[in-house]
Amino acid sequence: MLVLRPVPPYCKPDRRRDRPANPPIVAARPLQSGNAAANCLIMNTTTTPSTVESKSPSLAVRIGRLSLANPTMTASGTCGYADEYADFSDLSRLGAFVTKSISKLPRKGNESYRVIETRAGMLNAIGLANIGLERFISEKVPRLARMGVPVIVNVPGWCTEDYADVAERFDREIPVVAGIELNVSCPNVKNGLSFGTDPVRLAELVAAVRKRVHRCTLIVKLSPNVADVAVTARAAVEAGADALSLVNTFTAMVVDVEKGRPMLANGTGGLSGPAIKPIAVYMVHRVYSQVAKAHGIPIIGMGGIQTWKDAVEFLLAGATGIAVGTALFVDPASPQKIFDGLTAYLARKGKSSVQDIIGTLNTDSP
Amino acid sequence: MASLNYSAPSTSHAPRCRGEFAAVVIGNHRLCRDHYRLVLRLENFPPSHPGQFVEILAPLQAMDSDSHEIEWDFGRPRPPLRDQFLAADLPYLRRPFSIAGRRDGPGMAYTDIDIIHRVVGKATGILEHQRPGDKLSILGPLGNGFRVSERVKNALLVGGGVGIPPMIYLAEKLARRGMNVVAFAGAQSRDLVSLTLRPDFAVPADLLPVMAAAEFSAFGVPVVLATDDGTLGFHGYVTAALDAYLRCHAELRSEQTVVYCCGPTPMMRSTSVVAGKFDLSCQVSLEQPMACGMGTCQSCVIKYRPADAADWVYKLTCTDGPVFDSRDIIWP
Ligand SMILES: Cc1cc2nc3c(=O)[nH]c(=O)nc-3n(C[C@H](O)[C@H](O)[C@H](O)COP(=O)(O)OP(=O)(O)OC[C@H]3O[C@@H](n4cnc5c(N)ncnc54)[C@H](O)[C@@H]3O)c2cc1C
Ligand SMILES: Cc1cc2nc3c(=O)[nH]c(=O)nc-3n(C[C@H](O)[C@H](O)[C@H](O)COP(=O)(O)O)c2cc1C
Ligand code: FES
Numbered sequence: 001m002l003v004l005r006p007v008p009p010y011c012k013p014d015r016r017r018d019r020p021a022n023p024p025i026v027a028a029r030p031l032q033s034g035n036a037a038a039n040c041l042i043m044n045t046t047t048t049p050s051t052v053e054s055k056s057p058s059l060a061v062r063i064g065r066l067s068l069a070n071p072t073m074t075a076s077g078t079c080g081y082a083d084e085y086a087d088f089s090d091l092s093r094l095g096a097f098v099t100k101s102i103s104k105l106p107r108k109g110n111e112s113y114r115v116i117e118t119r120a121g122m123l124n125a126i127g128l129a130n131i132g133l134e135r136f137i138s139e140k141v142p143r144l145a146r147m148g149v150p151v152i153v154n155v156p157g158w159c160t161e162d163y164a165d166v167a168e169r170f171d172r173e174i175p176v177v178a179g180i181e182l183n184v185s186c187p188n189v190k191n192g193l194s195f196g197t198d199p200v201r202l203a204e205l206v207a208a209v210r211k212r213v214h215r216c217t218l219i220v221k222l223s224p225n226v227a228d229v230a231v232t233a234r235a236a237v238e239a240g241a242d243a244l245s246l247v248n249t250f251t252a253m254v255v256d257v258e259k260g261r262p263m264l265a266n267g268t269g270g271l272s273g274p275a276i277k278p279i280a281v282y283m284v285h286r287v288y289s290q291v292a293k294a295h296g297i298p299i300i301g302m303g304g305i306q307t308w309k310d311a312v313e314f315l316l317a318g319a320t321g322i323a324v325g326t327a328l329f330v331d332p333a334s335p336q337k338i339f340d341g342l343t344a345y346l347a348r349k350g351k352s353s354v355q356d357i358i359g360t361l362n363t364d365s366p
Numbered sequence: 367m368a369s370l371n372y373s374a375p376s377t378s379h380a381p382r383c384r385g386e387f388a389a390v391v392i393g394n395h396r397l398c399r400d401h402y403r404l405v406l407r408l409e410n411f412p413p414s415h416p417g418q419f420v421e422i423l424a425p426l427q428a429m430d431s432d433s434h435e436i437e438w439d440f441g442r443p444r445p446p447l448r449d450q451f452l453a454a455d456l457p458y459l460r461r462p463f464s465i466a467g468r469r470d471g472p473g474m475a476y477t478d479i480d481i482i483h484r485v486v487g488k489a490t491g492i493l494e495h496q497r498p499g500d501k502l503s504i505l506g507p508l509g510n511g512f513r514v515s516e517r518v519k520n521a522l523l524v525g526g527g528v529g530i531p532p533m534i535y536l537a538e539k540l541a542r543r544g545m546n547v548v549a550f551a552g553a554q555s556r557d558l559v560s561l562t563l564r565p566d567f568a569v570p571a572d573l574l575p576v577m578a579a580a581e582f583s584a585f586g587v588p589v590v591l592a593t594d595d596g597t598l599g600f601h602g603y604v605t606a607a608l609d610a611y612l613r614c615h616a617e618l619r620s621e622q623t624v625v626y627c628c629g630p631t632p633m634m635r636s637t638s639v640v641a642g643k644f645d646l647s648c649q650v651s652l653e654q655p656m657a658c659g660m661g662t663c664q665s666c667v668i669k670y671r672p673a674d675a676a677d678w679v680y681k682l683t684c685t686d687g688p689v690f691d692s693r694d695i696i697w698p
Binding site for chain 2: 115130274
């Protein structure tokens with residue numbers, strides 16, 4: 001099946017014509033044979049033969065112009081640049097792969113210690129260490145092309161041009177990249193203000209990048225370190241984002257009780273893992289109900305997802321895609337297990353498609 | 367513009383060089399105060415090299431897709447409740463441990479690997495209570511092992527504390543190659559020496575290598591033991607023992623001798639100084655906090671500058687190492 005891309009309203013037709021016709025972004029793949037296990041599970045758990053689903057539920061979802069075979073994704077920074085996990089999990093079963101943040105120039109990142117475990121989670125202060133745009137294109141893009149799944153590149157920046165230049169380069173020159181995720185939660189940017197916490201600056205940034213990204217789906221990754229995430233979400237959507245992803249990590253600190261100093265060299269770090277999941281679910285639901293639903297904008301939900309139940313919580317709360325981050329360190333195959341569990345859940349609930357449960361959270365008082 | 371071409375995902379059936387494995391505990395032996403040897407049995411475990419490590423998921427955290435809540439096996443008594451259980455402060459991430467030995471069953475039907483660990487916190491506090499039959503999930507083998515060149519005839523193995531385990535595995539490999547191997551094992555004190563001392567050997571207080579530790583003597587490798595407080599063997603740091611030994615053994619100061627080292631960072635730094643003083647090449651197995659062990663999180667960095675490089679770069683201890691040439695390291 002080929003996926004046709006609608007002409008986005010923000011693209012002037014004449015601007016689109018001076019580009020070579022783009023190949024289809026993604027040929028949706030049939031559900032993988034890995035489904036067999038899930039099917040068995042369905043057969044075994046179904047009580048009466050008459051209710052046995054002969055067909056697996058459809059897990060296909062759309063994020064902007066991207067068609068994903070299923071909603072499972074990786075969270076930026078927890079899955080490397082490309083196929084680092086290939087020996088540990090079947091990457092071809094992912095709905096989409098999201099890379100580590102790729103900046104215009106290589107970045108060394110912070111001093112060690114960069115991570116420390118916490119209860120049900122961890123803090124990281126990696127400092128966006130990455131090999132930079134040029135090495136990424138020459139060394140990693142060929143590997144990404146071999147993975148057989150849609151690729152989203154996470155783009156950080158320190159000023160508007162940083163973001164826009166990198167995003168445009170991928171949009172124009174690297175067909176295997178189908179989506180751009182703007183990481184607007186960097187703590188240190190021009191003027192000492194973070195794009196992720198100031199809705200005015202965020203809107204300016206998204207609008208500026210939007211002008212230079214025509215082919216790729218533009219995703220804005222929101223910071224949870226704000227009073228009301230719906231405010232920044234609205235700013236991003238009104239400035240032209242195709243999709244939102246949330247949440248990034250929560251600013252946090254761990255103290256070394258022996259030395260009387262912060263454990264991380266950077267002082268603070270970002271909290272991730274199961275510890276943040278309930279807040280993340282709440283934030284996804286808030287953005288969905290206040291902004292995304294009305295605008296028809298899909299959300300990629302993340303924050304502590306480890307099992308299919310976690311994923312279903314996010315889907316019910318309004319997420320269309322779900323990204324697994326920290327849990328990959330513990331179990332690189334968790335997205336595939338989530339896929340199987342989600343398939344069984346949908347079958348048990350008599351749903352033919354995952355789309356039937358997205359945003360269906362019932363918040364009426366009982 | 368490159369063309370968009372999704373090739374079919376690789377379907378090669380080549381044997382995996384690493385992966386996730388279910389391990390069954392077949393032994394858990396207390397070696398000394400705080401140190402345990404865990405023997406794990408695995409199936410289809412790929413080839414491994416001394417210096418490589420595995421990432422162990424301390425149990426009590428079920429990773430099935432139904433629940434990630436703590437699952438007690440109610441058929442058995444609970445492990446002793448320690449402070450961290452009462453505070454529900456369970457480990458979340460996996461923990462890295464060096465492979466301390468390996469034995470393959472007949473026809474490679476199974477592989478047993480040894481893990482020697484010191485109980486220092488949450489995960490090791492749980493591993494301490496593993497019993498035969500318990501199951502653990504391990505990822506591995508990870509990282510790059512020690513390099514062994516054909517030219518080398520003499521190997522000096524220097525292990526400090528929890529750096530001793532990889533030296534046991536290395537001693538076996540080098541001894542099988544017919545190399546002349548001497549181990550140096552250091553600990554703070556006698557009750558923290560994580561080796562099985564043979565009752566038939568007295569440990570001398572000088573630098574004479576003896577077959578005193580069963581783990582090394584099994585491969586014909588003699589050991590010089592050193593304790594910081596002098597309660598066993600040489601009185602002083604193991605690096606001082608190495609220094610003194612090399613001063614007396616001029617014949618070892620040649621291109622045919624390599625120093626292999628693992629231990630606490632300050633100990634590895636001073637080992638590299640000693641090796642440098644005698645112009646010996648030295649490989650160190652570094653330890654850094656690791657969240658993934660698979661090269662994805664960028665947490666385990668060390669500063670690296672080879673002799674010909676203008677500037678230092680960060681290298682990942684987990685996938686670029688953990689073994690490095692000591693001259694290339696900028697010590698923290
Ligand atoms: C490549 C590699 C190989 C290794 N091989 C071995 C091996 O063979 N054997 C072995 O024993 N170890 C080995 N280690 C080290 C081992 O991984 C650690 O000992 C293990 O991760 C400890 O886990 P834990 O949960 O028991 O300790 P944790 O609970 O994680 O605690 C670790 C240490 O930090 C301290 N700490 C934690 N929080 C605080 C705080 N807030 N303030 C002050 N101090 C604090 C604890 O007291 C403890 O000393 C290796 C490490 C690496 C990187
Ligand atoms: C070690 C680590 C590195 C990360 N690096 C990035 C990054 O480079 N860019 C980014 O947008 N998010 C980064 N994140 C945030 C994750 O993508 C994700 O938003 C967050 O961890 C919450 O999800 P989780 O709880 O499933 O991990 C990182 C997280 C971790 C733990
Ligand atoms: S531990 Fe994650 S990159 Fe080394």
